[in-house]
Amino acid sequence: VNHDGEEATLARLAAHLGPGAKIGDDAAWLDTAGLASGQLVATVDSQIDGVHVRCDRVAPQHVARRLVAVNASDLAASGALPRLGLLALAAPPGYDVDSFLAATAESLAQLGAELVGGDLARADQLVATLTLLGVPARRGPLLARSAARPGDRLWLGGTVGESAVGCALVAAGGGWRATDPAPHLPPGLVLEHRDAAQRALHRHLAPTPQLALGQHLAGLPRCAALDLSDGLAKDLTRLATASGVGATVDLAALPFSADYEVLCQHLDLDPLGLGLGGGEDYVLLVATAPAHNLTELGLVPIGWCESEPGLRARTADRAVRPLESSGWDHLGRLCPPAPKGRQEIAQGEAKRSPG
Amino acid sequence: VNHDGEEATLARLAAHLGPGAKIGDDAAWLDTAGLASGQLVATVDSQIDGVHVRCDRVAPQHVARRLVAVNASDLAASGALPRLGLLALAAPPGYDVDSFLAATAESLAQLGAELVGGDLARADQLVATLTLLGVPARRGPLLARSAARPGDRLWLGGTVGESAVGCALVAAGGGWRATDPAPHLPPGLVLEHRDAAQRALHRHLAPTPQLALGQHLAGLPRCAALDLSDGLAKDLTRLATASGVGATVDLAALPFSADYEVLCQHLDLDPLGLGLGGGEDYVLLVATAPAHNLTELGLVPIGWCESEPGLRARTADRAVRPLESSGWDHLGRLCPPAPKGRQEIAQGEAKRSPG
Secondary structure, eight states: OOOSOHHHHHHHHHHHHOTTOOTTSSSEEEEOTTOSSSEEEEEEEEEEBTTTBOTTTBOHHHHHHHHHHHHHHHHHHTTEEEEEEEEEEEEOTTOOHHHHHHHHHHHHHHTTOEEEEEEEEEOSSOEEEEEEEEEESSSSSOOBTTOOOTTOEEEESSOOSHHHHHHHHHHTTOBBOTTOSSOBOOTTEEOSOHHHHHHHHHHHHSOOOOHHHHHHHTTSSSEEEEEOSSOHHHHHHHHHHHHTOEEEEEGGGOOOOTTHHHHHHHHTOOHHHHHHHOOOOOOEEEEEOTTOOOGGGTOEEEEEEESSOSEEEEOTTSOEEEOOOOOOOTTTOSSSOOOTTGGGTTTSSSEEOOO | OOOSOHHHHHHHHHHHHOTTOOTTSSSEEEEOTTOTTSEEEEEEEEEEBTTTBOTTTBOHHHHHHHHHHHHHHHHHHTTEEEEEEEEEEEEOTTOOHHHHHHHHHHHHHHTTOEEEEEEEEEOSSOEEEEEEEEEESSSSSOOBTTOOOTTOEEEESSOOSHHHHHHHHHHTTOBBOTTOSSOBOOTTEEOSOHHHHHHHHHHHHSOOOOHHHHHHHTTSSSEEEEEOSSOHHHHHHHHHHHHTOEEEEEGGGOOOOTTHHHHHHHTTOOHHHHHHHOOOOOOEEEEEOTTOOOGGGTOEEEEEEESSOSEEEEOTTSOEEEOOOOOOOTTTOSSSOOOTTGGGTTTSSSEEOOO
16 A cells, blocks of 8 residues: 555655655765764664564564664674664565654664665565664774683573564464554463563564663673574574684573463473574673673573583583584574474464354 | 575685675674765665566576676765675575675675675575665765756766666566676577677676766766666656756757667667666766766766756757656566567567577
8 A cells, every 4th residue: 555656655754754864865974973983883684574574463663673673683792882774675565664664763763773774675575674883882892702712601681582482472373463562462372371471472573682781791801792593502603613612501590581481381382492492582692701790780691611612501410411503594494493382382282262 | 505504605605705704793893994084875775586687587696796786876876985785685495695695795896895794584585685885985065866956967977778678688588697708688589789689688787887987976066966777757856856956858868879779679669768767777867067068977968957847858859848757666566667568579570580
């Protein structure tokens, strides 16, 4: 309905953004004179229908907010703050492009950034790509995944696995309608711990980029960081490989959200499997010298780096076993890994109402 | 075949790019300290299978080069030079991602730019999005489409319509194989003026961004510019609207490539229609005070700006008629406008060989 032309759409966006809007020319001019550090940070990430989101269940404005959040999470992992966004939106006929653009601009504004350019095109499948430019939060050493050293402690900025549960709930029929203030559970799904399920859906659909945390971490003398997008095991492999170290994760220390494990049980999902490989957690994974206690920043210690290459897990019985890098590889598969029961929620232990 | 994972693909790209490659972290760090002007210019543009390119006929390396060229053309229109690129590549299973990445990096390098980041994902349809960051070619007033004034002369940086003929030739079976040095004509198509057809294919598939011209224009005291991507009529409407002027185009002055009109005739295409609305010409449209003679820069005068709003065309008989803005709107249609006979080349006046 809103496909009445790129020109008209951009005009509406410019009107929505107000008189200061920079939309219009072939390229956007970015004033970098005010950058104290003389450095820009840039990242690009997409949301694709059927891969990262389900457009049949999640309204355009919520997809747009998620797009901004996952990009901002990359900047958080670099210790940078978002400033300027460029959107390339390829959408199928009838897609509510106006709402998507408005929500993108709004979400960027909430993070202190501005939508300065973009490209609109038609495609069979929604492919929304945001390039986010940011500035370093402070002078000093930059956050990078290659800065870990043997002996470093490993920390997590938040819980893992919850987003994957939310993803499974979307697969089972959950979603987020345009004007609803919160996501909705799969219709007809009878479930104890509905609050936990609701939180999991929100966590999956509206992740919170840890920008303030990244800013703090950038002040440490040496610190390796990345954001968990493809699962702890896979992203830790990346950090360890880039740093030339090995790592051991203390499985008993992995932080889970309230009622996460019992919710998984109800949904016939594997809590530890999702915690290690579920992906899209969008919390920071950090390695730094053991002298730094990051508990005050809300981080949870989950293991340590070693000179011996490879990933290991210490189980509850204190045995140490090799840990597979089994995260979500976007080129390798279309969907997050299907742990036990992922696709079978409706038929699983969770009870459906007769209606 | 090359979808063995994002990690492996990026590792191969890093190896291809050599030891200085910046690929790897969540975000790319861009050093802006050396920017004399304190300004960055940013643009984003996509190539989508079935919309801008046909992946069944054009090999990944050639699609990648086209992606770089169309983005660089936007920078040219801003009087900027490319410096840094970020690629988001959503590709179907089996697509030769490696070749695409390598060609992107190579094409950027040829323009003095560097591939510093990216995102790989799987999609049903190729959607390749490049964000290109550049620096102003020189201090001074920036090129913008809003700078035209009544009385300005209108200039074109090159010929129009030829790319649309190339597009029609691709639709009829032309294309560009991976290792071929040049595109190939539709198999079996018997045609006089094969050289002109070959040039049209090349013009369409491998446009040349007018970066040096943009650099020169940025040195003029006042100059409006944009690059022709959606057809002269539509892009001139944009320039005129943004500048608050009207414009008249002298149709007899429109520059066409050698043998363009006779080639159109053979292919049953409308040369003037394609010149005005074919799109993807990727030459600069310029408006500047009549005191400046831009002939030396290779520009061709095609009309003038007026205070009376709207677009007009002066025909060969010196009559002036309203000119429709009939360019290619990416949200409005899936393909370039189909002028007379566009889809019917094979059945048109051009003769097919028995084979």
